[in-house]
Amino acid sequence: MASVLFPVLVVCVLIDIKGTVHNPYFGFLIYLILGPLFLISLILLIIGATISRGKEDIGLFTFEYIEEQFARPGRYSRIRRHIILTFVISLITLFLVALVSYTGFHYTESAxxxxxFCHQAMEPAYxxxxxxxxxRISCVQCHIGKSSQWLTKSKFSGVRQLFAVLFDSxxxxxxxxxxxxxxxxxxxEECHRPEMFHGDKLYVKDLFLPDENNTHVQTALLMKIGSGGYLGRKAHGIHWHVSEDHPVFYRHTDAEQEKIVQVWLQDGDQEKHFTVTEGKQPFLPEGSPLGSVRQMDCMDCHNRPTHVFRSPDEALDEKLITNAIPRTIPFIKRQGLLAITAQYDSVEAAFQSISRSLKDWYQANYPDVIAHDPPLLDKAIAAIQQAYAQNxxxxxxxxxxxxxxxxxxxxxxxxxRCHDGLHYGQNGEAISNxxxxxxxxxxxNEKSPDVIALLRKANTR
Ligand code: HEC
Ligand code: HEC
Ligand code: HEC
Ligand code: HEC
Ligand code: HEC
Structure with a gap:
């Protein structure tokens, strides 16, 4: 077993390090099947050697025996060669075991x-x-923290997840x-430090209207990014919530953390409470348990920093802005929306139907679009299908x-969920909306907004 696996493993590891094979199951085969099998074969080898018939011969293999073989010149040169060979093979094996464990560990941490690997379960997330x-950040850089509890937590959770995939549960x-x-x-916060943010930031969103010209409009917001407070600067604006000085707690009565019934914080010696009120009484939905308490952190706002599922509008706008969907096709935004928001049982069915419905519609309503430049509509269809498949x-x-x-x-x-003007504080003032x-x-949603023209002009002057 060991002598068959040994060369196979060496070749596979070299191929993997060179990065020529991109199939995720290749890494699995090397590091989670061949690697452990090789280790088992080595263990069997040792067990076999110690309990087998030739026990005495191996017993002879003591340090004194080896010393003796080397001390006397010309003695048993065959045995001497064997000793050297064993030593070299052991070294290479040790090196291979170390290499496989190291790259194997990295493999299980790779995106x-x-x-x-669990293709279907993780497809939306991936x-x-x-x-x-x-x-460019691997999954574990976000999902597995740095402390040692995280390592055990993640391995336990990983085993549970593996069973869930095996039993399709x-x-x-x-x-x-x-x-x-x-x-x-x-x-x-390994990478971002909101306490050091400051000031406002311009956010510009490009949108396209569902009209004949797919009119390009823009929304511009001056976003009060704010700061968590740093070096004597006071916490303010949006990142005020993450200041160390006044942790914000809330109570939610549903698993999704959508229904927030109480919010409170300690700011210096001042305690602030906000409760959803109906009439003047604090209000908790009837029969609801008291709910769970959470301290607000990044994930209470940035729950989708990377798994960003776009709305149908955003998904198409993203393709229209880069002209992946050619903007010159009349009503393409509107027809695209109709096509991607229909119900489909599978991606293949969706692709076929998106393609067919768009071709039929343009054939019936704008036959000249197809006749004039056939690849134009095909390009649009491919991008619309992609918008669907990405979300x-x-x-x-x-x-x-x-x-x-x-x-x-x-x-x-x-x-x-909190800034709805219905969460009142002790002084009768609600969390602002x-x-x-x-x-x-x-x-x-303005066509060529003045403010952007103004900023552009200031820029070119
Ligand atoms: C920038 C950090 C970050 C990275 C990188 C990241 N995730 Fe996530 N992931 C999150 C956050 C935040 C959530 C939402 C947590 C919540 O709402 O409880 C999440 C949720 C999930 C979920 C639950 C489904 C969902 O969308 O809410 C899965 C599954 C998941 N991630 C898998 C992955 C996989 C697989 C990768 C790598 C390909 C990955 N994540 C990379 C931050 C990250
Ligand atoms: C290993 C470093 C790293 C970690 C960990 C990380 N990020 Fe990031 N994040 C980045 C980088 C780099 C960018 C900038 C990417 C770019 O501009 O293309 C970024 C961008 C962002 C942005 C701006 C996104 C945008 O649309 O421009 C937000 C918001 C953000 N991260 C939130 C988070 C949150 C929340 C977490 C924790 C769950 C997190 N990040 C974890 C490195 C990281
Ligand atoms: C869990 C409840 C909760 C959520 C969710 C929440 N906030 Fe707040 N927010 C508060 C509370 C409480 C205050 C302080 C109100 C007060 O002191 O009157 C506050 C204050 C603010 C302030 C004013 C800070 C200052 O300068 O004093 C801004 C800006 C703000 N929130 C933005 C946001 C944004 C943007 C979001 C969503 C991305 C959000 N908040 C989500 C609870 C919440
Ligand atoms: C109260 C909600 C809220 C909390 C809590 C919050 N953020 Fe933000 N953050 C925002 C909003 C809103 C924006 C700007 C809008 C956007 O990115 O879409 C933003 C922007 C950012 C950006 C991009 C900044 C830029 O200059 O473009 C980063 C990075 C970021 N947040 C990281 C974090 C990290 C890390 C934490 C946790 C320590 C955190 N945020 C906590 C609401 C929040
Ligand atoms: C508690 C903070 C907060 C309050 C109060 C608030 N907004 Fe917003 N709003 C945001 C944030 C954060 C975004 C950015 C979302 C994103 O990054 O996609 C936003 C985005 C928007 C957008 C752009 C929508 C888009 O297409 O993304 C509009 C329009 C808007 N807000 C209008 C309003 C109006 C009108 C009010 C008053 C009723 C209001 N907002 C009150 C935080 C707030």
Whole structure:
């Protein structure tokens, strides 16, 4: 076993280090099957050697015996050669075992192992990760913290997950928020330091209207990014919530952390409480348990820093801005939206239907578009299919809107879970929902907004 596995392993490890094979199962084969088998064969070899018939001969192999073989010149040169050979082979084996353990450990930490090995279960998470600002960071850099408890936690959780995949018992979709391996604040702060942020930042969003010309409009917000407070600067703006000086706690009565009934914080000696009130009485939904308490951290707003599932509008706008969907095709935004928001049982069915419905519609309504430049519509169709496949995963029951994003206030969620003007403090004032608290709206869905023209002009002067 050892002598067959040995050369196979050497060749496989070399190929893997060169990076010529990209199949995720290749790493699995080397590090989680061949590697352990090789270790087992070595253990068997040792056990076999110690309990086998030739025990006495091996017993002879003591340090004195070896010394004696080398001390007398010309004696038993065959044995001497064997000793040297054994020594060299042992060294190479040790090196191989170390190499396989080391690269094997790294392999189980790679995005390819986490994201592609359990292909179906992790597909939505992997696809969105690949399409995000964090695509160069591996999964474990966020999902597994640095301390030693995390290592055991992650391995236990990993074994549980492996069984869930083997017995096909994992939930579809994987519910949010996740209960184990949720990133913790310290993990984000390895790279980001919100206490050092300061001031406001211009956010410009490009959108396209569902009209004949797919009109390009822009929304511009001056976002009050703020800071968590640093070197005597006071915490302010959006990142005020993460200041060490006044941790914010909240109580939620549902698993999704959407229904927040109480918020409180200790600011110096001042204690602030905010409760959802109905009439003047503190209000907890009837029959609800008291709920769970959480200290606010990054994930209460940035729950989708990397698994960003776009809305149908955003998914198409992203393709229109780069002209992957040619903007010159009349009504392509509207028709694209109709095509990607329909219900499909599988990605293949979706692709076929998107292609067919768009071709039929343009053939019937704009035959000259197809006649004039046939590849134009094909290009649009390919990008629309991609917009679908990057955000909808029928096998995992993940469709548009399955996962809510807590950044902003889509559908009254996110910031408006607390900033809805219904969470009143002791002094009768509610957590603010003033439209200028978090951002100043400079332009909303405007064609060539003045403010952007002004900034561009200032720039070129
Ligand atoms: C930038 C940090 C970051 C990286 C990198 C990252 N994740 Fe996540 N992941 C998160 C956060 C934050 C959540 C949401 C946690 C919550 O809501 O409880 C999450 C949630 C998930 C979920 C639950 C489903 C969901 O979308 O809420 C899965 C599965 C997952 N991640 C897998 C992966 C895999 C696989 C990779 C690597 C390909 C990866 N993650 C990389 C931060 C990250
Ligand atoms: C290993 C380093 C690293 C870790 C850990 C990390 N990030 Fe990032 N993050 C980055 C880098 C680098 C960028 C910039 C990417 C770019 O601009 O293309 C970024 C970008 C961002 C952005 C801006 C995204 C945008 O659309 O421009 C946010 C928000 C963010 N990270 C939040 C988080 C949160 C929350 C966590 C913890 C769950 C986290 N990051 C963990 C390195 C990291
Ligand atoms: C109260 C909600 C909230 C909390 C808590 C929060 N953030 Fe943010 N963060 C925002 C918003 C809102 C923005 C700007 C809008 C956007 O990125 O879409 C932002 C922007 C950022 C950016 C991009 C900044 C830039 O200059 O573009 C990073 C990085 C970031 N946050 C990291 C963090 C980290 C790390 C934590 C935890 C220590 C954290 N945030 C906690 C709401 C929050
Ligand atoms: C868990 C509840 C909760 C959530 C969720 C929440 N906030 Fe807050 N926020 C508060 C509380 C409490 C205050 C302080 C209110 C007060 O003192 O009157 C506050 C204050 C603020 C302030 C004013 C800070 C200052 O300068 O004093 C800003 C800006 C803000 N929030 C932005 C946001 C944004 C943006 C989001 C969503 C990304 C968000 N908040 C989500 C609870 C929340
Ligand atoms: C508690 C903070 C907060 C308050 C209060 C708030 N917003 Fe926002 N709003 C945000 C954040 C954060 C975003 C950015 C979301 C993102 O990055 O996608 C946003 C985004 C927007 C957008 C851009 C939408 C888009 O396409 O992404 C509009 C428009 C907007 N807000 C309007 C309003 C109006 C009108 C009000 C008053 C009723 C309001 N906001 C109150 C935090 C707030």
């Amino acid at each position: 390819s192992f986490c994201g592609q 696809a969105t990760h690949q399409n995000s600002p964090h695509s 994992y939930p579809r979709p994987i519910p949010q928020p996740i209960t184990s391996l949720r990133p913790e604040r310290g993990t984000c 909808v995963f029928p096998e995992m029951n993940v469709t548009w809107g399955t996962y809510s994003d807590f950044i902003g206030h889509r559908d009254g969620s996110g910031c408006f 003033d439209c200028n608290l978090c951002h100043i709206i400079l332009a909303e």
